[in-house]
Amino acid sequence: MDLERVSGRLNVGALSRLRAQPNEMMLRSKRRPFFRTGEIVGLDMDRNYSRLCQPFVALTLALMAGYAGALDLGSYKVVTIVYGVNAVDFGPQGTHGTVLLGWGENFNAHGFGVVTFYLTTPKGTVSGLQRDDMLGLVSVWEGQNEKLTVKTSGGADCVFHDFRLLISNQHKPSLLLLADRKMGETFVDEESVTFKTYTLKQNIQQMPGPPTYYFDLTEQRTAKRKYCDVEKAFHDELHIGDYRDRAN
Numbered sequence: 001m002d003l004e005r006v007s008g009r010l011n012v013g014a015l016s017r018l019r020a021q022p023n024e025m026m027l028r029s030k031r032r033p034f035f036r037t038g039e040i041v042g043l044d045m046d047r048n049y050s051r052l053c054q055p056f057v058a059l060t061l062a063l064m065a066g067y068a069g070a071l072d073l074g075s076y077k078v079v080t081i082v083y084g085v086n087a088v089d090f091g092p093q094g095t096h097g098t099v100l101l102g103w104g105e106n107f108n109a110h111g112f113g114v115v116t117f118y119l120t121t122p123k124g125t126v127s128g129l130q131r132d133d134m135l136g137l138v139s140v141w142e143g144q145n146e147k148l149t150v151k152t153s154g155g156a157d158c159v160f161h162d163f164r165l166l167i168s169n170q171h172k173p174s175l176l177l178l179a180d181r182k183m184g185e186t187f188v189d190e191e192s193v194t195f196k197t198y199t200l201k202q203n204i205q206q207m208p209g210p211p212t213y214y215f216d217l218t219e220q221r222t223a224k225r226k227y228c229d230v231e232k233a234f235h236d237e238l239h240i241g242d243y244r245d246r247a248n
Contacts, residue, residue, distance in 0.1 A: 073166065073175075073238065073239075073240060075168045075169050075170040075172060076166040076167065076168050076169075076172075076175060076240075077166065077167060077169070078164050078165070078166055078240050078241050078242070078243050079099070079164075079165040079166065079167055079243060080243055080244065081099055081101050081115070081165065081243045081244055082101065082244055083101050083102065083103055083113075083244075084100075084101065085098060085099075085100055086098065086099040086100070086101065088165070088167075089167075090117075090119075090165060090167050090174040090200065091119040091138075091174070091200065091213060092202070093122075094121075094122030094123065095119045095120055095121065095122060095213075096119070096120045097117070097118065097119050097120075098117075098118040098119075098135055099115060099116070099117055099118075099165065100115065100116045100118070101113060101114075101115045102114050102115075110153065110154070111153075112151055112152060112153035113151065113152035113153070114149050114150070114151055114152075115149065115150045115151075115152070115163065116137065116148065116149050116150075117137070117138035117165075117176075117215070118135035118136060118137055118138060119135075119136050119138050119212070119213045120132055120133070120134065120135065120136060121134075121136065121212060127206065127212040128206055128212070130211075130212055136211060136212050136213065137211055138200070138211065138213045138214055138215060139210070139211055139214050139215070140176065140198055140214070140215045141198075141210060141214050141215065141216050141217065142196075142198075142217040143217070146209075146210075150163050150176075150178065154187075154229070154230075157187060157188050157228065157229075158181070158187060158188060158227075158228040158229040158230075159181075159229050159230050159231050160180065160181045160183070160230065161178070161179070161180050161181070161230065162178075162179055162230050162231060162234070163176060163177060163178050163179070163243075164176075164177040164234060164240060164243060165177075165243065166240070173199050173200045173201070174199075174200040175197055175198065175199060175200070176197075176198040176200070176215045177195060177196070177197055177198075177234075177238070177240075178195070178196045178198070179193055179194070179195050179196075179230035179233055179234055180193065180194050180196075180230070181193045181227060181228075181229075181230050181233070188228055189228065190226040190227055190228050191226050191227070191228075192222055192223065192226055193222070193223040193226070193227050193230055193233040193237075194220065194221070194222055194223070195220070195221050195222075195223065195233075195237070195238065196217060196219070196220050197217070197218055197219040197220070198215035198216055198217050198218065199215065199216055199218045200213060200214075200215055201213070201214055201215075201216050223237045224237060231246070
C-alpha cells in the first residue's frame, strides 16, 4: 500500500488536499518557502525553519480536531491482532510488517498491554544501517515527541487507552488510531475521550530523527459525548470494531 511520501516529518499529509492560490499562503524565510504556488511541499528539516512552521501546523491540527467529516474510514478495515507476534502487511509494497502485542501483569485490576510495530525494507534495499533482514521499528510521532510503543490500559470495568491499526483496500496509507479517556474521580466515571489519528509515512530523504517508516499525527478529535470505556467510544463514534476477542 502507498505511503504519503514526504521530505520531512513536519509535512502534514492531511493538508495535501488543499489548493493554495497563486501568491497566496506564502510563508517566506531566508532559505525557501514552505508553500509553493498551487501546492504544499515538505520542510527541509532546518531547525529554525521547523520552528517557524510549527504554529501553522498546530493551528491546522486544532482546526481539524472535532471535525467529524475529516476522517474517512470507508476503505479501511481493522487489523486482527492477538497477544504475541502478528505478521501484518501494513506497509508499502515489498515490505513485511510485524506487530508485537505483549501484556504487563501487575497483579491488580490495572494490568496493561504494550504494542510495537515493525516493517522491513524491500528485499535488496538498505535504509541507513537497516538491512532488509532487520525488523525496523515503526515509532509514533507527535510534534517533536517520539513514542516507541503504544500502551493499552484500564481497570476492571473500563478501558482507558487503546488502539486500532487500519489498512486500506484502496492502497491508501495505513492508519493508527489511539483513544484516550481522562481519569475521573473514580475508574468508572464517564469522561471525555480523545481520538488521535496517525498516518504511516516514509522518511525517504533519511532526515535525522524519524526512522525509515513512522506513524505521524494527522488528526485529533474529541468524542461527542463522554464514555467510561474507549472500546464503546470506538464503536459508537467511529463505527469500527475491535482488533481482538475480548472474551479470550
